[in-house]
Amino acid sequence: MSDEAPEQSSKTEDPSHKKLEDAHKKGDVAKSQEVTTWFMLLGSAVIFAMMAPGTSAALMLEMRDLIANADRFEVGGPALGTFFNGLAISVFSIALVPLLVLSVCAVAANLLQHRPLLSIDPIIPRLSKISPLQGAKRLFSGEAIVNFVKGLIKIVVVAAAVLYAIWPERDRLDTMMTADPMLILADFQALGIKIFLAALVVVTLIAGADLLYQRNKWWKKQMMTLQETRDEYKQMEGDPKVKGRIRQLRQERARQRMMAAVPDATVVITNPTHFAVALKYDQTMRAPVCVAKGVDAVALRIRARAEEHAVPVVENPPLARALFKSVDVDETIPAEHFKAVAQVIGYVMRLERHAGWKAER
Structure with missing residues (x-):
């Protein structure tokens, strides 16, 4: 880290358009994983609020029929495979819509942070990616420490917010164990919505702060030294196409x-x-x-x-x-x-x- 500080301090010039375009071509963009987490959490909350009762009821009916007619199913030979295929299709059909919603949320989270781009540079094999020494440096780097501390803070803060939201409902948790299953679903949905809202409030603040941090960090990474600016200008001026244009x-x-x-x-x-x-x-x-x-x-x-x-x-x-x-x-x-x-x-x-x-x- 001490070697990087002088180099970073010498980067006093804003990145040129060419430098930014080269970074985008390499797949190097400002991206916050917390924003993706926020979108996924929001999608999960919407799915839970709109589909939890129906999905839970459908799964309950499937399992009830399975348990009630357990003695009628053949479990030997090809019948076992047929039985599990039918069960998998039933579960997948119920989970298909939530999976599609979460997929759309994941794509939207990335599109809102940067324009679409196609780059194979991040997946090109490099010796530094499998080098134990380089791996150890990444593991104990300043960025890794920041991410670790950030993850701990996020867990503690989200857990505290969730606990704060469900603490007034702690007495209802005991009675839910003996209540009618259909009533349990309604209580479970109301409690789940409270948990999602509490988590969303906290994750929104975390995602906003992390997005600003990641963009500022990425911009500083792209900044150039005065010598780099001069070299790039000379290179562009020496290009016959550029000179002709x-x-x-x-x-x-x-x-x-x-x-x-x-x-x-x-x-x-x-x-x-x-x-x-x-x-x-x-x-x-x-x-x-x-x-x-x-x-x-x-x-x-x-x-x-x-x-x-x-x-x-x-x-x-x-x-x-x-x-x-x-x-x-x-x-x-x-x-x-x-x-x-x-x-x-x-x-x-x-x-x-x-x-x-x-x-x-």
């Missing part, structure tokens, strides 16, 4: 920002369909700035968006090609293109003044 996302975001800037452009210079460069200029700027550019399909989208927002589109193939090659988005145009661009922007401004471009926009 990151590059694709960056290009998509850049294209979206670029298209959003087209409506504010002053002019779009085209080739007319192969190249498109959108420029923005006002009196406060030292030189026009490229707000969007594209080739082929992207060029057509820029031109369509410009026409949609009444941005002037000027066809000038040499200038469009030159600007596309020499300037990037959000950069001012090179000095060698000032004169040609100034002529285009001056032409656009004259059109706006004389033909009412601003009014149309």
Whole structure:
């Protein structure tokens, strides 16, 4: 345990999404056995409250017929097997519904704690699982001691709650031994419901506390050191698929920002369909700035968006090609293109003044 403390104390970073996914793939999830116990106890209580009288009566009738007609049953040869098969079928038919209810409760307890997953990692044979030394370490580990103490506390607390619930009924227990069997069933059901309710109250508190403890313990186990975080980041950055996906996302975001800037452009210079460069200029700027550019399909989208927002589109193939090659988005145009661009922007401004471009926009 002393060796684990420094390692745990160095885990200061929250686990990454990849670390959590890897843990889930290995079947390592936050799970409280007390929650499963609570669901099973709840299912048992429901079964007892709803089916105890009928089930007990059915079993009593089966046993009464068996005892009353005991001299009529053949117990030799094949008849013995037939007799026990019939008895087993009768008992199983009575117990089938309770078994199904408890099975559903067990599945629900696990599904509510974590999403469904399929992992063969926990059942893969490992030498550490059969090593006496490793087994001794697990047996006397801090977790084993905590589970042992927790089990003792649970037994004592549940026993005290059950004793508290049935103590006022202690006088009835003596009279139940001489009462009519049908009356005993009713008294037994009432007493059993009290016991279940008392146990459920205590187990609910235990399950809630254990669930928080298990999740906190699991989260601390998944935490990473700063070095692990850096190594994972380097590993992911070095993955060609990851790098390609990151590059694709960056290009998509850049294209979206670029298209959003087209409506504010002053002019779009085209080739007319192969190249498109959108420029923005006002009196406060030292030189026009490229707000969007594209080739082929992207060029057509820029031109369509410009026409949609009444941005002037000027066809000038040499200038469009030159600007596309020499300037990037959000950069001012090179000095060698000032004169040609100034002529285009001056032409656009004259059109706006004389033909009412601003009014149309």
